[in-house]
Amino acid sequence: AQSVTQPDIHITVSEGASLELRCNYSYGATPYLFWYVQSPGQGLQLLLKYFSGDTLVQGIKGFEAEFKRSQSSFNLRKPSVHWSDAAEYFCAVGTSGGSYIPTFGRGTSLIVHP
Amino acid sequence: NAGVTQTPKFQVLKTGQSMTLQCAQDMNHEYMSWYRQDPGMGLRLIHYSVGAGITDQGEVPNGYNVSRSTTEDFPLRLLSAAPSQTSVYFCASTAMGGQYFGPGTRLTVT
Numbered sequence: 001a002q003s004v005t006q007p008d009i010h011i012t013v014s015e016g017a018s019l020e021l022r023c024n025y026s027y028g029a030t031p032y033l034f035w036y037v038q039s040p041g042q043g044l045q046l047l048l049k050y051f052s053g054d055t056l057v058q059g060i061k062g063f064e065a066e067f068k069r070s071q072s073s074f075n076l077r078k079p080s081v082h083w084s085d086a087a088e089y090f091c092a093v094g095t096s097g098g099s100y101i102p103t104f105g106r107g108t109s110l111i112v113h114p
Numbered sequence: 115n116a117g118v119t120q121t122p123k124f125q126v127l128k129t130g131q132s133m134t135l136q137c138a139q140d141m142n143h144e145y146m147s148w149y150r151q152d153p154g155m156g157l158r159l160i161h162y163s164v165g166a167g168i169t170d171q172g173e174v175p176n177g178y179n180v181s182r183s184t185t186e187d188f189p190l191r192l193l194s195a196a197p198s199q200t201s202v203y204f205c206a207s208t209a210m211g212g213q214y215f216g217p218g219t220r221l222t223v224t
Binding site for chain 1: 209
């Protein structure tokens with residue numbers, strides 16, 4: 001079975017600084033990978049996804065993520081963080097040939113200082 | 115196009131009571147799922163469905179029941195509520211491109 005690890009429970013950055021949120025997965029074949037964002041009191045919104053092809057994936061709100069098979073990682077990045085990016089971020093992994101219902105990591109809470 | 119809707123938004127139950135959380139989607143997706151979200155635990159899959167009449171258990175199915183009589187609806191039933199079921203519940207509708215989540219139901223069991 002697949003699993004996802006988000007090593008950082010909390011990340012604090014200053015507004016305007018760059019951001020990288022880490023995600024490592026465990027799965028034997030090529031996974032489907034997702035990043036979701038959850039603002040306080042809201043549901044989850046899909047930021048970006050990787051299925052195949054180019055390993056650098058662009059998403060909404062200026063986010064991007066890079067799939068590195070050798071490191072089993074799918075880290076999320078943003079060059080300049082805005083205060084409105086403060087939220088909970090979840091990495092998820094799905095499996096090819098499966099039910100397209102992914103397994104989620106425990107999340108990373110992003111705090112943005114002015 | 116409402117996407118995924120959930121009712122109620124908030125609910126307080128006493129231990130032993132039963133209730134049904136409603137979920138509906140209007141995107142004609144075959145796959146639907148229920149998650150619970152607890153602090154520090156991420157989202158854990160309770161039950162899922164790959165089409166009308168077909169359901170299966172997820173990671174934490176105990177104490178919950180589901181059915182899928184139509185493509186649109188996927189209700190979650192709590193059979194006998196326990197304090198351990200205090201949580202935020204999310205329903206999701208899945209296409210290959212990702213999942214679409216409802217706004218959630220915050221359930222408190224006293």
